[in-house]
Amino acid sequence: AQKVTQAQTEISVVEKEDVTLDCVYETRDTTYYLFWYKQPPSGELVFLIRRNSFDEQNEISGRYSWNFQKSTSSFNFTITASQVVDSAVYFCALSGLMNTGNQFYFGTGTSLTVIP
Amino acid sequence: NAGVTQTPKFQVLKTGQSMTLQCAQDMNHEYMSWYRQDPGMGLRLIHYSVGAGITDQGEVPNGYNVSRSTTEDFPLRLLSAAPSQTSVYFCASSYSGSPGNTIYFGEGSWLTVV
Numbered sequence: 318a319q320k321v322t323q324a325q326t327e328i329s330v331v332e333k334e335d336v337t338l339d340c341v342y343e344t345r346d347t348t349y350y351l352f353w354y355k356q357p358p359s360g361e362l363v364f365l366i367r368r369n370s371f372d373e374q375n376e377i378s379g380r381y382s383w384n385f386q387k388s389t390s391s392f393n394f395t396i397t398a399s400q401v402v403d404s405a406v407y408f409c410a411l412s413g414l415m416n417t418g419n420q421f422y423f424g425t426g427t428s429l430t431v432i433p
Numbered sequence: 434n435a436g437v438t439q440t441p442k443f444q445v446l447k448t449g450q451s452m453t454l455q456c457a458q459d460m461n462h463e464y465m466s467w468y469r470q471d472p473g474m475g476l477r478l479i480h481y482s483v484g485a486g487i488t489d490q491g492e493v494p495n496g497y498n499v500s501r502s503t504t505e506d507f508p509l510r511l512l513s514a515a516p517s518q519t520s521v522y523f524c525a526s527s528y529s530g531s532p533g534n535t536i537y538f539g540e541g542s543w544l545t546v547v
Contacts, residue, residue, distance in 0.1 A: 419532050
């Protein structure tokens with residue numbers, strides 16, 4: 318079974334603070350893919366990053382960084398020096414080779430509020 | 434840069450009415466899908482298509498119908514709307530139906546069934 322858990326329902330931080338959003342996944346696939354999406358208040362879903370299970374290198378893109386650890390089945394997302402524009406709901410998702418039709422399994426999301 | 438386009442953005446239906454949510458993509462993607470988003474439940478797959486003429490059920494298909502007559506379009510039909518179908522609906526597409534392809538979403542359709 319595929320499952321994604323985002324235990325943090327809501328997080329509030331003051332602008333310029335760093336914040337980490339947790340994502341823990343379960344899968345029996347040996348090959349799988351992990352994703353993060355951002356849903357700003359306007360409602361659309363914006364793709365942020367894709368990671369495959371064979372690439373455990375951490376990735377940094379500007380203020381965003383991702384820490385993938387297979388040993389703990391986690392794919393955490395850190396925003397450095399948070400800004401008000403980072404306020405959104407963030408979803409972690411999983412897709413595996415055992416899936417039919419490229420089905421994504423989403424976590425329940427973490428709502429981040431950045432206070433000015 | 435249209436990407437995935439959904440219409441309508443907002444709709445209110447009465448119980449028992451039927452309607453169609455439209456979805457079109459201009460990226461020549463083979464794979465298209467519909468998800469619904471409900472509070473506390475993330476997004477769940479309703480139906481998907483790996484190419485024109487081919488559709489299949491996802492996790493929560495009951496009460497919905499789809500067809501894929503062209504590569505570009507993938508409409509979602511609500512046959513007889515129920516309050517439990519009040520949700521936000523997202524159409525998404527990816528280059529192919531192979532697992533792990535990044536899916537790109539439309540802007541969402543907010544549906545309320547009263």
